[in-house]
Amino acid sequence: MEDTRSTPELRAALLDAALIHVAFDGWSQATFAAACTDADIDPALAKSLFPRGAVDLALAFHARGDAEMVARIKREPLDGLRFRDRIAAAVRYRLEAVEDKEAVRRATTLFALPVYAGDGAKAVWGTCDLIWETLGDRSDDFNWYSKRATLSGVYSATVLYWxxxxxxxxxATWAFLDRRIDDVMKIEEVKGAVNKNPLLRGLMTGPNWVLSQIKPPSKLPRADLPGSYRPK
Structure with missing residues (x-):
C-alpha cells in the first residue's frame, strides 16, 4: 500500500521513531533500521529522505532544535535587553529546545569522528548564523565571519559543559555561558579602545580596509546552476 504521508510528515515520523533508540544504539544503522520499522516506512523510501541514514537523522534532529530556537527568539520580548544578553538568551533557548540530552551526547560523539567532523562544524556554524540573523545582524564584511566564529566557540563550549x-x-551552565560571553565582550572592549586611539587607529587603517572588503557568502541561488532561477 502506497504511503500517503507528506515528505515532512515522513521525515518527522522517522526522527521521532529514531529518538527512542538513540539512547541505546546511538545514531547508528541499527537505529535507522529500527526507526523504519517503528514508523512503518519502507527502508528504500527512508533512504531517499535520509541518504546517509542515521547521520542525516542526527542532522535533522539538530535542525529541529534550531527551528524551535528561532521560533522562541521571535516570540520572546528581547528588545529591551542588552545585545550580549540577547545572545545569551538565544543560546539558552537552543539548549532548552532539547528534550533528550542523551541524543545530543550521542550526536556529539558521532560528529567527533573525523569522517563526520565537517558535518558537525557546519551544524554548529549554522546554529550561530541563525542566532545572529534572527537577532538582526546586518554585518556585510569580515565581522560577519568573526561574529559567527566567536559565537561558535562559545556555543560549543557551553554545550559540552551542559x-x-x-x-x-x-x-551552572547559564553561569558558565555568561562568563564566556563576558570574555568575548572584553575582546570587543579592547578592539574599541584600539579604534579610539589615534596612533593605533592609524596603524590599523590598512588591515581594516582589507577586512572590510571580505564579504559574507551570498544567500541568493546561483543563476548558472541547474534548478536555479533568475528573478525578473
Missing part, C-alpha cells in the same frame, strides 16, 4: 551539568535547572 552535557555534564547536574545542577538544578542547569543554573
Amino acid at each position: 552535557l555534564g551539568d547536574t545542577s538544578e535547572d542547569h543554573a
Whole structure:
C-alpha cells in the first residue's frame, strides 16, 4: 500500500521513531533500521529522505532544535535587553529546545569522528548564523565571519559543559555561558579602545580596509546552476 504521508510528515515520523533508540544504539544503522520499522516506512523510501541514514537523522534532529530556537527568539520580548544578553538568551533557548540530552551526547560523539567532523562544524556554524540573523545582524564584511566564529566557540563550549551539568535547572551552565560571553565582550572592549586611539587607529587603517572588503557568502541561488532561477 502506497504511503500517503507528506515528505515532512515522513521525515518527522522517522526522527521521532529514531529518538527512542538513540539512547541505546546511538545514531547508528541499527537505529535507522529500527526507526523504519517503528514508523512503518519502507527502508528504500527512508533512504531517499535520509541518504546517509542515521547521520542525516542526527542532522535533522539538530535542525529541529534550531527551528524551535528561532521560533522562541521571535516570540520572546528581547528588545529591551542588552545585545550580549540577547545572545545569551538565544543560546539558552537552543539548549532548552532539547528534550533528550542523551541524543545530543550521542550526536556529539558521532560528529567527533573525523569522517563526520565537517558535518558537525557546519551544524554548529549554522546554529550561530541563525542566532545572529534572527537577532538582526546586518554585518556585510569580515565581522560577519568573526561574529559567527566567536559565537561558535562559545556555543560549543557551553554545550559540552551542559552535557555534564547536574545542577538544578542547569543554573551552572547559564553561569558558565555568561562568563564566556563576558570574555568575548572584553575582546570587543579592547578592539574599541584600539579604534579610539589615534596612533593605533592609524596603524590599523590598512588591515581594516582589507577586512572590510571580505564579504559574507551570498544567500541568493546561483543563476548558472541547474534548478536555479533568475528573478525578473
